[in-house]
Amino acid sequence: RSAPDAPLSWLGPAPSWLVTRWARRLGDHQARNLQRRLSEPAAIDLRLLHDQDPIQWAERLGADIIPGAPKRLTLQSGHPPKLPGFHEGAWVVQDRNAAQVVEQLPLGGRRVLDVCAAPGGKTTHLRQQHPDAELHAIELHSHRADLVRAALERCHQKGIVHCADARELLPSLGSFDRIVLDAPCTGLGTLRRHPEIGIRRHENGPKQAQILQKELLEVAVDALSPGGFLIYAVCSLEPEEGEQVIQSLLARHSNLKLSPTPIATTGQGWLGLDGDGDGFFFALVEKCT
Numbered sequence: 001r002s003a004p005d006a007p008l009s010w011l012g013p014a015p016s017w018l019v020t021r022w023a024r025r026l027g028d029h030q031a032r033n034l035q036r037r038l039s040e041p042a043a044i045d046l047r048l049l050h051d052q053d054p055i056q057w058a059e060r061l062g063a064d065i066i067p068g069a070p071k072r073l074t075l076q077s078g079h080p081p082k083l084p085g086f087h088e089g090a091w092v093v094q095d096r097n098a099a100q101v102v103e104q105l106p107l108g109g110r111r112v113l114d115v116c117a118a119p120g121g122k123t124t125h126l127r128q129q130h131p132d133a134e135l136h137a138i139e140l141h142s143h144r145a146d147l148v149r150a151a152l153e154r155c156h157q158k159g160i161v162h163c164a165d166a167r168e169l170l171p172s173l174g175s176f177d178r179i180v181l182d183a184p185c186t187g188l189g190t191l192r193r194h195p196e197i198g199i200r201r202h203e204n205g206p207k208q209a210q211i212l213q214k215e216l217l218e219v220a221v222d223a224l225s226p227g228g229f230l231i232y233a234v235c236s237l238e239p240e241e242g243e244q245v246i247q248s249l250l251a252r253h254s255n256l257k258l259s260p261t262p263i264a265t266t267g268q269g270w271l272g273l274d275g276d277g278d279g280f281f282f283a284l285v286e287k288c289t
Helices: 016-026 028-038 054-061 098-104 121-129 142-154 166-172 205-222 243-252
Strands: 044-048 064-066 072-075 091-093 111-115 134-139 160-163 176-182 224-234 256-258 268-271 280-287
Touching (some): 016 028, 111 121, 176 205
Parallel strands (some): 111 176, 176 224
Antiparallel strands (some): 044 072, 256 280
16 A cells, blocks of 8 residues: 555554655655654653763763754653753753754854744753854743743743744844744644644645744844844644745845755755654745845
């Protein structure tokens, strides 16, 4: 049987319509492999902060080191808040691929911004990468804004956290040299951790998600300083939420272009297509001077 026809009970958490889409784009073999990987238990990934030694923490936590940057570990089990280093801010819980998003953003800039910031993993990473910059974070919901504040406090970091709709607030905040926009999306790249998404989402979901994603991107690029960089990301592998959103943005703004990153020479790419970690699309946009 081809991947779209295989029983969902065997394949894993993705609904049949999504498997069919994957098979068209990736081929039956890769679609089947992705579904099989998604049926495996989710690991607990950690990103180390500051100058923490990954070898020492791997031994202390019984964890494995994830190769590459940033410094990351993976646990097969455990309750992170009860583990050494959590409350001390030595590390944060963050999926291995989510932890690569901010890593693609060039260093530099006086003012940096995390849009849609909760639960704060990317905010703490942005602060770690830009320790001397003025850091702002925006989150729509108050209880989630509190998560961002708590993450910064736990990691002994400072930043200004706004509880507001970024579309309304951003025009009043001035310009920023570096912006992270991990936009609201279908979350279809996180099916391993959240299999209920496969039941809640429908095939028109990625197209519907575009509306808000484009609105947030518009206000974000308006706030981007000339010569500045914005990293756009979604935890979804669907083209409507990723490359199509970026294509539409570049078509509307002649002063924007994709910029190469350490892991994507074209300026955009995908993480987790092999089922290793959550699925992400990312793109690094530069505003020309």
